Amino acid sequence: MSGEALQGRQAHGIDAEMCASLALQIKEVRDLGIKIALVVGGGNIFRGHVESKRFGLDRTVADYMGMLATVLNGLALQNALEKLEVPTRVMTAIEMHSVAEPYIRRRAMRHLEKDRVVIFVSGTGNPYFTTDTAASLRAAEIEADVILKATKVDGVYSADPVTDKSAKKFSSLKFIDVLKKNLKVMDATAISMCMDNNLPIVVFDLTKPGNIKKAVCGERIGTIVQ
Numbered sequence: 001m002s003g004e005a006l007q008g009r010q011a012h013g014i015d016a017e018m019c020a021s022l023a024l025q026i027k028e029v030r031d032l033g034i035k036i037a038l039v040v041g042g043g044n045i046f047r048g049h050v051e052s053k054r055f056g057l058d059r060t061v062a063d064y065m066g067m068l069a070t071v072l073n074g075l076a077l078q079n080a081l082e083k084l085e086v087p088t089r090v091m092t093a094i095e096m097h098s099v100a101e102p103y104i105r106r107r108a109m110r111h112l113e114k115d116r117v118v119i120f121v122s123g124t125g126n127p128y129f130t131t132d133t134a135a136s137l138r139a140a141e142i143e144a145d146v147i148l149k150a151t152k153v154d155g156v157y158s159a160d161p162v163t164d165k166s167a168k169k170f171s172s173l174k175f176i177d178v179l180k181k182n183l184k185v186m187d188a189t190a191i192s193m194c195m196d197n198n199l200p201i202v203v204f205d206l207t208k209p210g211n212i213k214k215a216v217c218g219e220r221i222g223t224i225v226q
Contacts, residue, residue, distance in 0.1 A: 003041035023080035042069025063127035074121035093125030132186035150206035
């Protein structure tokens with residue numbers, strides 16, 4: 001889940017209404033008996049590789065700041081879910097015991113077995129790795145069936161549909177085509193990891209209520225990469 005999804009109509013930060021809406025959609029899916037793990041970005045608060053250039057920050061420092069931004073989003077989402085009586089655990093790749101559990105694979109698997117929604121924050125805990133790579137890594141580790149990449153766009157296009165009205169939307173793609181065409185689905189590291197582990201990706205528009213449930217139930221929305 002991109003950090004931008006949590007900012008709703010705001011220009012920056014976390015929109016409480018949007019956060020509550022997302023929590024409700026996640027609850028609907030969990031109520032179907034689906035086990036859910038979330039990886040949350042931090043772009044609505046601080047985007048490391050962008051801000052490092054803007055403020056002249058060391059890239060490593062900027063990336064750590066971006067990882068901390070994901071923790072804020074994860075806690076906001078946890079709060080919204082628990083208001084709906086959905087049991088959750090926030091697990092962080094950067095240890096901060098007063099705030100969240102340290103990420104341990106076996107513990108994460110156990111939480112999922114107990115039908116808790118697990119929220120992974122702090123990316124991989126390492127600079128120079130994107131949230132997309134963190135999502136691919138965690139999905140492989142917990143043996144997920146699919147990655148749902150929830151964004152503000154309704155799929156993968158040949159170009160930016162906002163600036164190029166002739167951009168073509170793909171209903172399905174092969175991993176190798178994404179890499180060859182340099183399509184902006186995920187970064188190359190994340191795509192390669194999904195390809196190596198046969199992890200399909202569904203890219204869809206998160207801003208439309210009900211789309212998470214549709215994606216989980218197998219309805220043809222967005223773009224599937226496999």
